[in-house]
Amino acid sequence: MKIGWIGAGIMGSPMIMHLIDRQYEVHVYARHAEKIKPVLDKGAILEKEIKNLVQECDVICTMVGFPSDVKEVYEEIFKWVDAGKVCIDFTTSSPKLAEELNALGIQKQVDILDAPVTGGDVGAKKGTLTVLVGGKEEVYEEMKPIFESFGKDIYYCGKAGNGQYVKIANQIMIANNLQGICEAYQYLSDMSVDENMIISCLKNGAAGSRQLDLNGQKMFDGDYAPGFYVKHFIKDLKIATSESKVPLTGVKTVINEYLDLVDRGYSEKGTQCLIEYFK
Template sequence: MEKRTLQTIGFVGLGVMGKSMAANLMKAGYTLLVFTRTKEKAEDLIKEGASWIPSVKELAEQADVVITMVGYPSDVEEIYFGEKGILAGAGPGSYVVDMTTSKPKLARSIYDQAKEKNIHAVDAPVSGGDIGARGGTLAIMAGGDKEAFDALAGVFEAMGSNIKWQGEAGAGQHTKMSNQIVIASTMMGVAEAMVYAKAAGLNQEEVLESIGTGAASSWSLTNLAPRMIKGDNAPGFYVKHFIKDMGIAIESAEELGIETPGLRTSKKVYEAMAEAGEEDSGTQAIYKYLLARS
């Protein structure tokens, strides 16, 4: 398969995490092209030197690497496939990297169609939220050909610090599902612990100091429990997107023939939160939701 020097990166999806990821690519010296449905979302990056491209197909025609970080699997399908999609515009030897948390089967479909056009496709979902995106410390879980992963090393290093190749196409998404399964039950536990500490009349900050370095320690406890206590529900990761992820994980688990009771319980709670008006809140709003019902 033809390969090329990777300098021009096209980025699709400038949400809570995507904008910071794109900014870090520019800081690393890459030429950045961006596409958003509304140009206004890209204004900050344009001021820093990025170029806005009016369609994903045109962006793919001009980029060595196209990175996508959108909301849902349906969004991924829309931008990759069809006459106006990324795969229609990308040239031989170019790279397409979907960093959206999406379906493993969809990652495999993108890989198969890309390979027919001599395009290198990698699925590389991330973990670390807005904090990791801003700091360039995201965990990046990649699936696809090892040679393609190795060629993208510099690109990934501009956005993350824990970067691992997990296997063939779809393996990155399967790894992210494992990640989300852990987080689903962990977030329930963190929120319940903070509600319990408050009900017991304890100083929640001091409780965190005690349990944060022991067996209960986790990223969620360290980074999101303080936000819970302060009432800061700004989205580092949206409730609505977490529900989407949990749905994918449940579907994938069913295909593998395994049970996920903790995941299913967490999804029910988050769906109730969304119905109560918290779908655009950060996932840490689960504390607010449980506290109100205690």
Template sequence: MSSTTIGFIGTGVMGKSMARSLMHSGYLLNVYTRTKSKAQELLNEGATWKNTVSELAASSDVIITIVGYPNDVEEVYFGQEGILENAKAGTYIIDMTTSNPQLAQKIYEQAKGRNLYALDAPVSGGDIGARDGKLTIMIGGDQTAYEEMLPIFKVLGENIILQGPAGAGQHTKMSNQITIASNMIGVCEAIMYAKKAGLNPERVLDSITTGAAGSFSLSKLGPRMIKGDYEPGFYVKHFIKDMKIALESAKDMGLKTPGLELSLSLYTELAEKGEEDSGTQALIKLFSE
């Protein structure tokens, strides 16, 4: 049983499963989220509710955040009531939100000035990876802080890699999202092609998921598309946010990303049709029309 108290902010689709895994591994858990009812399951299982970010920060040894958007990250980290002002010296702060690399660097710099250890550690693997403790975790920050937090990361994921200094985790996640962006279009087109050709699309997936076309999106989200299951493992609205961050970063580096631009335009169209709270696999709806 660990005596480390982890403060957890954000209990959405992935955060709730991640927090639960930490509790089941013996960590004491403080929880704060804007809507208390979203944390109720965790509170029933033994987590301690904190009324504010500042209260959680002051009473935790490690603070993990996984919130929606970069402005949510800014809200919980900065200001009089934020994590940076209220965490005890020596606290480790880990932002696992997919956010802006420059914001990760800003948190790191301000944390350093307050004797806090900051890591940016966005994840990939969706609701399934979070539930099974098999997330891919991409980390930016100092080697020593990474090594100290490794036991916690090992509860949450399997593929855990320190990619470089502050912001490197977020840049790696952008590479991840850029890959998925074009891939999701390919998965939708492949399934619709199979249907138009009079094939059984599930049987087609049995063949192509294990070949050169294999990917998480094809093997995990393809079957959901075929079944018409659009429940979010990852929200359309959050994927749009990620693609916008990636596009902005790519433009800053003078990089052309036509696949990313096409995917963003299609997902924006999907969101405008009322699908922003659906899972990313709902993209197939545009191809089924």
């Protein structure tokens, strides 16, 4: 099976490397080949045009930034893709767009899966991502070995778009969790109590969380190296508010806080930099 991959960024590159370790032949399209040198050194085959990648490969995978990027890339893919092939979008994108792509795929007799991942760059490097898949269940089962190349927990979420809906729910939970950590930090600071006690005293109790484990110390140390970019998190949260039937008050608050940080130059920092808003 030949796999084509579009989007070899902070998440995509290690995912490609895991596929190569599993002996898959991976073809990669990139506008700037110099930016994916480690992937090419690992054995990936560079394609200079999306047309060549789509025509050469059996499965086409995408991992780009924003829904607008997904739409643009799939407009090009659909020009060249043959009936019977499979496309998998690993981007965290709009559930409604995933449904639209699936409908277009049906017209072209191409199976489309939405398969956003969670676990950050650490999970991508370790091959321990959670993969959330929407689309035909029989196609999910057929593609499962691909997901298992870089994922630890693989879930079939139901019809097209459901993988995206579940991923957006994940982002909603993370946003409110990060907000809670920051508010607790501010509370202790105002009371002249060592803020680091949030970690030393509370991480193993009922208030403990994955976000506190992964990002707590980074937040307090001022380590904002991106495991997941602020600009992409804002994108995800805006998808949540635009497609939600409930107010999502906490998410709207967090978006505004991040937008303030973007104005201060934090767009390409990690999500843990939210703490800067409270300092």
